[in-house]
Amino acid sequence: MQTARGEAGFSLGTLIRRPETGSLIGFVAVYLFFAALGGAVFIGAPGWSSWLNIAAEVGIIALPVGLLMISGEFDMSVGSIVPASSMTAAILCGYFGFAAPVGIVAALCVGLAIGYVNGILVTRTTIPSLIVTIGMMFAVMGLTLGFAVLIKGSTSVSYVPDPLTKSLLGHFINGMFNVSIIWWIGFVAVFYFLLHISPLGNWIYALGGDRESARSAGIPTDKLTIALFMLSGFNAAFVGVAQVMTYQSAQVAGGQSFIFNSIMCVVIGGVLLTGGAGSVIGIVLGTMTFAVVNQGIFFAALDPNIGSIIIGALLLLAVLSNDKFRALAMSYSKKK
Amino acid sequence: MTAPVLELRNIDKSFGPIDVLHNITLQVKAGEVLCLLGDNGAGKSTLIKTLAGVHQPTRGDILMDGQPVQFSGPRDAAGRGIATVHQFGGTFPLMSIGRSFFVGVEPTKGWGPFKRFDRKTANRIAVEAVQNFGITRIDDGDRLVGGLSGGERQSLAIARAVHFGARVLILDEPTAALGVKQAAHVLRIVNEAKRRGLAVVFITHQVMHAMAVGDHFAVLIRGAIAADFHKGEKTREEISDLMAGGESMADLEAQLGTNATV
Ligand SMILES: Nc1ncnc2c1ncn2[C@@H]1O[C@H](COP(=O)(O)OP(=O)(O)OP(=O)(O)O)[C@@H](O)[C@H]1O
Numbered sequence: 381m382q383t384a385r386g387e388a389g390f391s392l393g394t395l396i397r398r399p400e401t402g403s404l405i406g407f408v409a410v411y412l413f414f415a416a417l418g419g420a421v422f423i424g425a426p427g428w429s430s431w432l433n434i435a436a437e438v439g440i441i442a443l444p445v446g447l448l449m450i451s452g453e454f455d456m457s458v459g460s461i462v463p464a465s466s467m468t469a470a471i472l473c474g475y476f477g478f479a480a481p482v483g484i485v486a487a488l489c490v491g492l493a494i495g496y497v498n499g500i501l502v503t504r505t506t507i508p509s510l511i512v513t514i515g516m517m518f519a520v521m522g523l524t525l526g527f528a529v530l531i532k533g534s535t536s537v538s539y540v541p542d543p544l545t546k547s548l549l550g551h552f553i554n555g556m557f558n559v560s561i562i563w564w565i566g567f568v569a570v571f572y573f574l575l576h577i578s579p580l581g582n583w584i585y586a587l588g589g590d591r592e593s594a595r596s597a598g599i600p601t602d603k604l605t606i607a608l609f610m611l612s613g614f615n616a617a618f619v620g621v622a623q624v625m626t627y628q629s630a631q632v633a634g635g636q637s638f639i640f641n642s643i644m645c646v647v648i649g650g651v652l653l654t655g656g657a658g659s660v661i662g663i664v665l666g667t668m669t670f671a672v673v674n675q676g677i678f679f680a681a682l683d684p685n686i687g688s689i690i691i692g693a694l695l696l697l698a699v700l701s702n703d704k705f706r707a708l709a710m711s712y713s714k715k716k
Numbered sequence: 717m718t719a720p721v722l723e724l725r726n727i728d729k730s731f732g733p734i735d736v737l738h739n740i741t742l743q744v745k746a747g748e749v750l751c752l753l754g755d756n757g758a759g760k761s762t763l764i765k766t767l768a769g770v771h772q773p774t775r776g777d778i779l780m781d782g783q784p785v786q787f788s789g790p791r792d793a794a795g796r797g798i799a800t801v802h803q804f805g806g807t808f809p810l811m812s813i814g815r816s817f818f819v820g821v822e823p824t825k826g827w828g829p830f831k832r833f834d835r836k837t838a839n840r841i842a843v844e845a846v847q848n849f850g851i852t853r854i855d856d857g858d859r860l861v862g863g864l865s866g867g868e869r870q871s872l873a874i875a876r877a878v879h880f881g882a883r884v885l886i887l888d889e890p891t892a893a894l895g896v897k898q899a900a901h902v903l904r905i906v907n908e909a910k911r912r913g914l915a916v917v918f919i920t921h922q923v924m925h926a927m928a929v930g931d932h933f934a935v936l937i938r939g940a941i942a943a944d945f946h947k948g949e950k951t952r953e954e955i956s957d958l959m960a961g962g963e964s965m966a967d968l969e970a971q972l973g974t975n976a977t978v
Pocket residue numbers: 731734736754755756757758759760761762763
């Protein structure tokens with residue numbers, strides 16, 4: 381009998397209990413605001429493509445960063461993995477002339493390897509992941525610069541991908557929508573499955589709730605943490621590869637914006653900074669909110685500084701409302 | 717006569733130069749509640765951590781069903797049926813009842829990499845398990861553990877331990893943070909666990925709570941067993957005095973010049 385009621389679904393209680401409710405309200409409010417200011421262009425295809433392109437790039441990284449945060453860890457190194465991966469692909473394919481798949485696989489492996497080292501350092505030492513991954517970010521940045529200068533003698537390498545690679549990873553559909561959007565949707569499906577459908581999701585929540593208890597319940601906490609860092613390394617490297625294929629060149633600098641942007645998307649999406657709570661739908665909504673503000677500013681012809689102020693305010697609001705909704709969810713019971 | 721489920725023989729435990737437990741000998745039998753009493757710092761938590769495999773004893777033997785055992789860690793002890801429930805019960809306040817009940821042993825549907833967490837089954841079993849313990853107010857497995865009252869959380873944790881086949885239930889001050897009603901609630905659950913044939917080790921500061929459920933009492937003073945007696949052998953005043961370290965409660969009250977609550 382209780383399952384029947386539990387399945388009924390769209391009651392107020394279920395809605396309040398959903399961690400993404402706040403993020404949905406935030407997204408709708410922000411979208412309406414910029415739709416009103418940005419006019420027909422923003423509501424039409426040009427507007428949608430511009431913010432979806434931004435959302436896809438940061439969104440692909442925000443997904444694993446969000447899972448890590450739910451499990452109680454931060455990953456700041458994504459900002460240097462993006463350029464490291466695009467540089468790897470550009471040097472192998474553009475400079476040494478390897479076929480595209482070689483460069484792509486190598487670049488993704490660079491991401492996985494950096495994630496692996498992050499995971500090892502976080503699980504084998506007592507250094508907080510925030511510090512480990514900041515250190516890793518600087519180390520990888522330095523290495524990327526060093527290798528680029530050593531091999532190519534410059535900080536940027538260009539590469540013109542073959543048509544197939546270009547159409548898969550760097551194409552603009554209708555001249556507007558980057559194929560990354562489709563990849564992002566694919567990643568969302570995979571991460572949704574991981575966190576909300578497979579039993580692994582339960583492990584991630586337990587890990588973020590209380591690492592010690594999770595371990596004594598038999599969850600391989602260290603392996604899980606390492607795997608999550610590898611996922612975020614992989615996704616950051618994927619974005620790096622997509623960037624080379626899209627812009628046909630790789631820069632040593634650039635990518636740092638992903639660090640804070642991905643964290644902002646995740647937090648605006650309702651993930652608890654201290655771990656233990658959050659959802660994929662929330663992360664997606666947070667990413668869309670971020671992207672709408674980021675691009676809406678131009679369509680609304682507002683001062684870009686106002687965009688920063690809005691993002692900052694949203695972040696504070698999100699943290700506050702995350703707490704509020706959590707309290708509601710906790711106190712909610714069907715009987716009253 | 718059957719061997720006690722769990723037995724300690726001449727257990728010493730030191731942390732480096734600090735001796736915490738001295739020559740502890742204790743038994744817990746199936747269907748019996750052993751109350752461990754003692755002042756702050758007496759070594760109660762250290763003792764149960766040794767029972768639960770968190771600490772290895774420095775000297776002495778642990779026996780289960782009369783056979784010497786060595787726990788390599790908490791998971792080993794848990795695997796042999798020793799379950800510890802901590803003061804706040806569920807440690808995952810932000811998880812749902814169904815999810816937290818099955819942490820690490822999730823029921824699944826499907827196969828291979830496409831295994832799905834079976835939320836309905838998890839919720840149903842978890843809710844049934846708690847309701848079997850008489851907590852009928854919990855009827856929705858999707859509720860967050862953090863939204864339950866302290867007593868309900870304790871009950872959930874105890875029901876979980878019993879569901880997964882615990883034989884020894886260790887409760888570290890389960891009633892400490894609870895009001896009168898909630899504490900009574902937990903004490904009923906303890907009685908129910910005992911009725912089901914579990915051996916219960918119950919730690920408390922409150923003599924009243926101990927007397928309500930205990931069959932067997934051990935008082936720990938500075939790491940040694942100062943008294944070991946059965947139900948009905950001592951009065952509440954005598955137990956209180958023992959816990960205060962031999963000083964009589966009346967003396968203490970006189971010193972404080974107040975009428976301390978009993
Ligand atoms: N890991 C450790 N290393 C050194 N000393 C310890 C350690 N654990 C406990 N002790 C010491 O052992 C003594 C007993 O501590 P324990 O926590 O077992 O007491 P307790 O009876 O549970 O007290 P309380 O009622 O306050 O919970 C204390 O003096 C404590 O400082």
